[in-house]
Structure formats: structure tokens, C-alpha cells
Amino acid sequence: MTTTENSARSVPKPTFTDAEAGAKEFPDSGPSARRYNYYKPAKRKQTHYEDVTVEVQPDPRHYLTQGWIYGFADGSRGYPLDWTKLKAWGVDNPEPERGPGSGGKPVQDWPAHGWHEFRDPNEEWELTMFRYNANVERQIGQNVENARNAKAFDQWTQNWVRFVERHVGAWMHIEHIFGLYIFAACNRSGPTNMHNTAMAVNSEHKIRFAQDLALYNLTLTEEIEGFDGAAHLDAWNNDAEWQGVRKVAEALTAVDDDWGEMIFGTNIVFEPLLGELFRSNLVQQAAPGNGDYVTPTVMGAGEYDFAQRDLRWTQACMGLLTQDKEFADHNKQIMQGWLSHWVPQCLDAARQLQPLWSQPDAKPPRFEDSLDRAKNRFAGILSDLGLDAPKELSQ
Amino acid sequence: MSRQSLAKAHQKIQELSWEPQYHEPYMKYGTDYTFRKAAKKDPLKQVLRSYFPMQEEKDNRVYGASDGAIRGNMFRQVQERWLEWQKLFLSIIPLPEISAARSMPMLFQAVPNPELHNGQAIQMIDEVRHSTIQQNLKRLYMNNYIDPAGFNNTLRNFHSDYCGTIGRQFAEGFITGDAITAASIYLTIVAETAFTNTLFVAMPGEAAANGDYLLPTVFHSVQSDESRHISNGYATLLMALSDEDNRQLLERDLRYAWWNNHRVVDAAIGTFIEYGTKDRRKDRESYAEMWRRWIYDDYYRAYLLPLEKYGLVIPHDLIEESWNQIWNKGYVHEVAQFFATGWVANYWRIDSMTDEDFEWFEYKYPGWYDRYGKWWENYNRLSRPNGHHAIVAEDVDYVYPHRCWTCMVPCLVREDMVVDKVDGQWRTYCHEACRWTDAVAFRPTYEGRDTPNMGKLVGHREWETLYHGWNWADVIQDMGFVRDDGKTLTAQPHLDLDPKKMWTLDHMRRMPHVASPNVILNEMSDSEREAFVADYNAQGPAGRPAGSTS
Ligand SMILES: [Fe+2]
């Protein structure tokens, strides 16, 4: 077969330009010019994560010399630092005043205030978040598929089937609410791109986990005869046991204009006291005794999200504030106030959950022991942050 | 996942929709639109079980191609003329992307249909992807392209630059003010549905023609997420239309959003595509031709027009006027000329136009040479320092323009410029539509109706203001647009990297001071101002003084 040139075909011609790094010497041609030079890295070497996140959200105290160009009706602009009561050093220093002939007044002492010191210890950006979540989804999909092929659900007792359809199912709603109405909701509110990106990634975990539970519920509906795929809605809407948890979860979304309190209340208080209590200290503990090796793999993914990632960034974020060189005391006082507000509500909700502990045939550890474990873990988190366990915790 | 199991899965996750029982979420972002709560279908039908692996797979392709481009020495074939403009483009675009992510929760609150929130959350995730993948692309350019200056400090430069702030509207406009105006009409209905085609399809095409196949790899991947966002916008728009009270606001917001997007996006992308390319094949589409196809035909005729029957008032006049600006009034050419006039205050190098470019422009835009040819010849003549000033301070039959207070692109089509005293300040506007945006639309009342949630146009919107009375050398140093020898400018009006041919702060020191046109305007008496307006309106094309015949 012969090929013929199509004379009508028009394509751009490649040209040799030699526009490669190092081809010539001139000011800025050296390797030291090949790094983003508008911020100071947290450690000696700037990381890939920092390069793709730091300074993408501008700050009038840095380089936003012409200022924000759109305002809300109330006059607030951009990402106001007072959208939380928490404070970081330097925020009370006045913003540079600029006007005719003032010059740009770019930042001289980057980062200018303490909010910019936060880095997500998980170093999340698009590459990491898709790899992580795609892996989790594949893993869960395979686990459930294997269980299906091995007829693993046949061993479940009736009581356990009821437990999973109602209560494991009910938990999906909590994750969903947090995913959308706490973490996604707050990704507009944080003072820096690092905060907001960490919140967006936290939101992804939550929304994904909610859907994981929903899809698991769907599989069980198909696999187990008599499994009621709508029972989780009934439990969530009507079971007395769930109303306390639901009330606190909903209250967290209703926090009055403070992203810091929403995040603190959710990841520092609710998650250890209620989230881990239910997921780790009840479901994970009870499942094996009831012949269920599958539910723990689904729940375990959510546990891992929180324990290894979501709690980690939240501790890094809040920890900077409780050790802030200017506002440590202010922040601790605010957080103690939040603890006094949220801890009793969470403990109250925990106690309402108590009847769940006696439902499976093979009993998990006693409720009080489970709760003590959760409280101990919680107290440890507080002491890492330099906060006092509120007196309500011992009640 | 099979199609069937995906449909079932999607059906199942609808059970997650939340109806608050004890506490309503805090309403942080207001809107003057009203939405009736009604069961809605999630337009995206996306389940994370398939979404995450799909996105990961896309990533693998992008990063694989990036490695390949570098191993294959792509930069030996990249046109510097093109890549220099990426210093501006890639400093702007990660901010709009991340702003789009940040804007999504504004919609959760404004649109009370939980079924739609799922799609909005997925858009949030997409946008985090876009922003960080673009920052990463810029990093690759910085590391591998001959001249890293300007890439290495983009996120500082973009805010102090002579024209960078223009691009910031395409970000702040998504996240501030009335939640629906910002996150739905401006972002989704206009920016994404109409203008991403030029951004993410036309731009990559032009990049490839200039030896850069990294940009197409990244941006086509970005664009593949865009159809999801367009469905989000459409669903919200239909809901808004179902309430008669919203129609007046929709009409207002479409006018504002259309015109502002035209002003901003056509200015930037038009310049990159027409003046940043070396591809002068006569059969390659001009920006005007692309615009006609993608924006006029695909968006206006195929998307907007059918919505008329649902009661949407479409700004036909402004759409036709945008075309008129591009086709008859040389909008893109005027902007490119302005960017090049102030090359000293930028952080990338702007190549001059050659005979081959002239020929192409004349072929695509008959009459181009008579208008712009002389000026570009002067630009070329003045491009190497040789005892003269930079072009901005030389007499080349060009009157330095006033900025438009609203869109911040200068008033380049001189006959359209209007002035108005707004908020106690005399302001120039590039067009009546921009005056209306500031003086009428972005106000707490609109046509007699209260619009308490509408945003405001704020900030130091004229770049020259901050540097009024400054020496150019100090201006450039203050902005930080100086190379690592402490004196050579980051920007240059040519592509020659021979240090002897490059402009330095010393050359700048000798030039006359910067003056703010707006400060001067506000010092004029009424009669002086009237004379100024009459003279300005008689100027052009190509910025020529009034009465000039050449
Ligand atoms: Fe995007």
C-alpha cells in the first residue's frame, strides 16, 4: 500500500527553537530562579504540595495591592479573617493602607500573620486526593464483591441483619451532612488556601464514605433476603436512639457564623466522642462476634479517613492556634467555651445511643467501657492541643 | 461499574438527601432570588465509586504525558512568543478555578434542593483539581523552559501587574455578592457554559500549534469536567426561571455577566491566541472565527435562545454588540496593543510582530494594517534599548487610555467611553454597559426593587492610582519585576535573551513619571472634563490622537 500526501492537509510545522532550560545564560537563567519565590516554606525545602496551594488565595496583607475588587453587601470582602473567633498572630495589625501614590506596599515580612503558617500535614492536592479516594473505592468494591462471592452474608443472624440495616445504615446520614454542610460549606470561609483545600478534601472523605455506606446497603438489599434497604431512613427519622446524634450533627451545621467552631466541634469533639464511639467501639467490635467480617472493612475506611487524615489536619490547624505567639490564651479560652457547649450535647447523644449495645446477639464490650475508651481518646486529643478536659467529661 | 448498576447506585444515594429536623444550617450567603422547594433530579448522576477512579485515570494520562513531554525535550520546539504569555495566563487561572470550588457552598444555601447539592459538591472537587493541576503545569514550565522569570513569582506578580487585576474579576466575581448572581449566573451560566470553550479548547489548540503539547494535555482534561458544571448551572437556571419574581434579576445578571465575561475573557484569550502565536497558516481560525462558532453559535444560538420560551430575557443587544466590538471595533487588537504599550509594567516578554504576522492579520481582519501596522513597526523599532525610552514614553501616535472602572480593561474603543460621577468619584467606563453595571446593577436597589444581597465593586480599580507620581524604575522595583542581577527587567519587548539587549532599571529611571488618569480626571473642572470627554471620544482607532489622519 502506498501513502499519498494529502495536499489539502494543513498542520502547523514544528520548528527548532531551543527554548529549553539551560540553553542560554542571562539574568535568572540559573537553577536558583527555578522555584516559586513568593512564599517561605514551612520546612527548609519547599514541597510540591506547598507549590500548588500556597498563595493561590491572595491576601491584601501580602501582594493584593489593588485590594479585593468585589465586596458583599455588608462591605466585607474576600476571605475575612473574622469569620471565626479564633485569631492568629498579627491579625490585629492594620492592613496596609493604599491609595493614590502609595505604591503597592507588598508584604515585607511574609507571612504577615499566623494563619499562613498552617500546612496540611497530609499534603493534599489533586494528585493525592484522587489516588487516595480511588484506592479506597477500589478496595471497598473488591472486599464487598469477595464477600458476595463467598456468600459471607449467609452467616449473619437475623438480629445482626436488623442491626446493620437500621444502625450501620443510619450512620450514612451523619457523614453526608458533615461532608456537605460542614466541610464543603466551610471551604469558602477559611483564611488561606491551605485551610480551604484541607476542608474540601475532608469533605470528599465524608461524602465518599456516606455513599460507600449507601452502596453497601444497596448490595445487602440485593444479597440478603429480607434486608430492608429503607430501614436506615426509618431509624434516622424515628428511632429514639438516633435523635440525639442527629440533633448534635444538625446543630453543628447551624453554628452561628464561625467556621472554626464548626470544624472544632465536628472533628475535635463530635468525631472522637460519637463518631469513633459508634464506628470503632460499637460496630467494629460487635461485627466479628456476629459473623460479620465485611462491615468492618467498609466502616474501617471511614475510620481511617478520620483517624489518620481528618483529625491530623484539624490538630495541626488548631494546635498552631493554641500555641500562637500572640493569641494562645484567647484561642484556648474560645475553644474551652466550645468544649463546654459541645461536650455535654455529645455525651447526651452518646447515652441515647446506649440501647444499641444490647441489640446484637454477640454483645460488644459494655457501653460504659466503650464510652470510657472514647473519652480517653478524646482527653488525649485535648491534651495534645494544650486544652483542659471540660468538667462535663467526667459526668 | 456497569451502566445499570451505576443507575441503581445513583438512585440509592438520593436517600442521603437531608431534610433538617432540629436545626437548619447557618445561612451565610444571601441571595435576592427566591426558590421554591420542589423535588429535583440531580443533573450529574455521578457516584463517587466511579468518579474517583475515573478522575485518577485522567490524572494518570496527564502526568504520563507530562513526563513524556519532558523526556522528549518538548521545550526545544516550544515557541517563546507563546510561552511568555502563559506567564500571565497561568498566574490568573488557578485563582478562578479555586474560587469556583469555594463558591459551591454558596449555592447549597441559596438553592434549597438537596438533590442538586451532590452535583455542586462534585464540582467543588473538580475545581480543586483544576487549580492545583494548573499550578503544577506552571511549575513544569518554570523548571524546564528557558526563561523561568515571571513563572517563578506569578502569584505575587499577578496582583501588582499593569493588567493582572483585570483577570481577578473572573474569580472574585464567582464568590462575592449575591450567591446566585455570583456562583450561578456569572460562574456557571456564562463563564463556564459560554467562555470555557475559548479558554480550554481554543487555547490548547493554539498551544499545540506552538510546540506546546503540555497545555493541551492538562486543559483538555480540565475541560472534560466542564460538562458536569454546565448541567449544574442549567438545573439551577431552570429552577430560578420557575419563579416569576426572579426574571428581573436574571435579566440584570445575564447582562452584567455576559458583558463582563466578554470584556475580560475576550481581552485576555483573544490576545493570547492572536498575538501569542507563531502559527500564521491562513486556514487556521482567527479568534473572531472561533468566537463566532463557539460563543455565538454554540452558546447564544443553541443554548441561550431556547431558554427564551421559559421567560429568560436574553441580552441580544449586548451579544450583538460584543461581536461588533470584536469584528468591527478591533477589541482584541486594541487590547493587545495596550498590553504591549505597558510592557515595562508586566512580567513576561512580548514579541514584536513581523511581516508574516502583518500579512496574516490583514488576511483575517481586512484593514488591520492601516490601523495597527504602524504602531507595531514602532514597537519593533523601539524594542532594543538604544538611547530612547520604552514605547510607553515615546511619541508613537498613541494616547495612553483611561481604565474602565467596572471591567478594568481600559476604554480602548475610544468613541464608546462614558464618564459618570458614582459614589462621589468621577469614573470612566469603556462602554455604557460597564457604566450600568457599576451605577445601576451593583446597588442595593434595582429598578425600584430592594436587592439587599447584591455585591459591590470595590478596591483600587485603576492600576495607575497607586503609582501616581512615581518614577518607572521605582514602580517596577516595587512590583518586584526585576531579575536576579538586581537590575534587568523581567519583562522585555522582544525575545532576545542577550543581556546586552535587555532593558534595565537604569533605562526606566530616565522616563517621565507615571500619572494616574483617574486622579487627573477628578482634578478637572466641569468644562475641562467635558472637553476631555469630547476629545477622548474622537480618538482612535489604535489609540491615535483625535483628528489624526494617519
Ligand atoms: Fe474548572
Ligand SMILES: [Fe+2]
Ligand atoms: Fe468596561
